Amino acid sequence: MPRGRYALHDPHDHTPLAEEHFQCAPGPTGWRYVAGRTTPTGDHTGSVDLTLDDLGRPLRLELHAGSWQVRGAALDGVTWVRTDPTGAHATEGTVRAHAFTGTSPAFLVATARLLRLTPSAAATRVRLVALTDPVLAPRTVDQSWALVDSEAHATDSGPLTVDTYQVTALDTGEQHSVHIAGDVVLSAPGIELEELESPPSSFA
Numbered sequence: 001m002p003r004g005r006y007a008l009h010d011p012h013d014h015t016p017l018a019e020e021h022f023q024c025a026p027g028p029t030g031w032r033y034v035a036g037r038t039t040p041t042g043d044h045t046g047s048v049d050l051t052l053d054d055l056g057r058p059l060r061l062e063l064h065a066g067s068w069q070v071r072g073a074a075l076d077g078v079t080w081v082r083t084d085p086t087g088a089h090a091t092e093g094t095v096r097a098h099a100f101t102g103t104s105p106a107f108l109v110a111t112a113r114l115l116r117l118t119p120s121a122a123a124t125r126v127r128l129v130a131l132t133d134p135v136l137a138p139r140t141v142d143q144s145w146a147l148v149d150s151e152a153h154a155t156d157s158g159p160l161t162v163d164t165y166q167v168t169a170l171d172t173g174e175q176h177s178v179h180i181a182g183d184v185v186l187s188a189p190g191i192e193l194e195e196l197e198s199p200p201s202s203f204a
Contacts, residue, residue, distance in 0.1 A: 001025040002184050004196035006105050008037075011189035016040040019194070020048070020104060024183050026201050030054045031113065031183060033106040037065075048104045056114030058099055068136045072100060078129050082136060093129075095140050101128040102136075105185035108178050112165060113203065117147035125170070142170040148177075157199045162186060 003023040009016050022035035030052040037046040046065040053059045057074040067085030072078060077096040083089070099114055101107040107128075115124050123146035130139045149164040165178045179186040182200030186193050 002182075002196060002198055002200050004184070005194045006185070007192045007194045008103060009190055009192070017190075018045060022048075022106070024106070024109075024201070026183070026203060029059060030056070031109075031203070033104075033109070033183075035104065035106065037104075048106055050100075050104075050106045050110060052110055052113060056099075056110060056116070058110065061100055063102065063104075063131055063136055065133055065136050068134075070131055070136045070138075072129075074099070080129070080131075080138065082138065093138055095127075095129050095138075097127040097129050097140060099126070099128055100131060101141065102131040103133055103190070105188065105191050108185050108188055108191075109180060109183050111143075111145065112163065112178075112180055113183075115145050117145060117165070119147050119150050121147065123166075123168070144168040144170055155199070160199065161202075 001023055006020040008018045018037050018039060020035045020037050024033040032051045035048040038044055049062040051060045061072040063070045069083045070080050072080030077094055078100060079094045082091050099110060123144045125144050127142050130141045146166045147163055148166050150161060152159045152161050160181050162179055162181045166175055167178055168175045176189045178188040182202045184200040185191055
């Protein structure tokens with residue numbers, strides 16, 4: 001069960017934004033990721049709880065940021081309920097999309113798992129509902145994902161395969177690379193893996 005810490009920063013000016021202390025593991029239903037988020041000074045700011053099924057679809061998502069909360073799942077596309085800080089109002093939404101995304105590295109692993117790309121495959125288009133910080137506002141985005149490289153690296157615990165994805169935002173054409181080993185993001189824009197207590201899990 002990988003356990004560790006990601007450092008999150010602004011991808012443009014590298015201003016530190018948060019640290020995400022996580023643990024994740026494959027299970028009988030698919031994969032689960034649980035994390036708490038703190039400011040660089042250590043104040044708690046939110047949490048992530050994401051469970052995928054065997055096909056990589058979101059069985060259950062619960063996000064907290066500040067006093068905002070979102071609960072969601074794959075249902076006729078993706079469906080969610082967003083609750084305001086007072087708890088007095090809740091808004092529901094449903095979009096014909098494949099999954100959720102956001103600032104947590106968990107969403108990159110989830111999208112890669114959902115698409116199951118191979119290096120020889122063409123780029124695949126995916127529609128996602130992005131839940132943006134700091135108020136978890138939902139926004140539908142279209143991306144293109146391609147697996148451009150898959151390379152095995154020797155480690156003390158055996159070979160570690162690192163997959164490199166090219167991700168393109170279809171509305172702007174902006175491209176970036178995401179490096180994933182098993183169920184852990186090694187690096188991506190705004191994300192750095194700072195600590196890892198055990199090797200990544202591999203999906204069957």
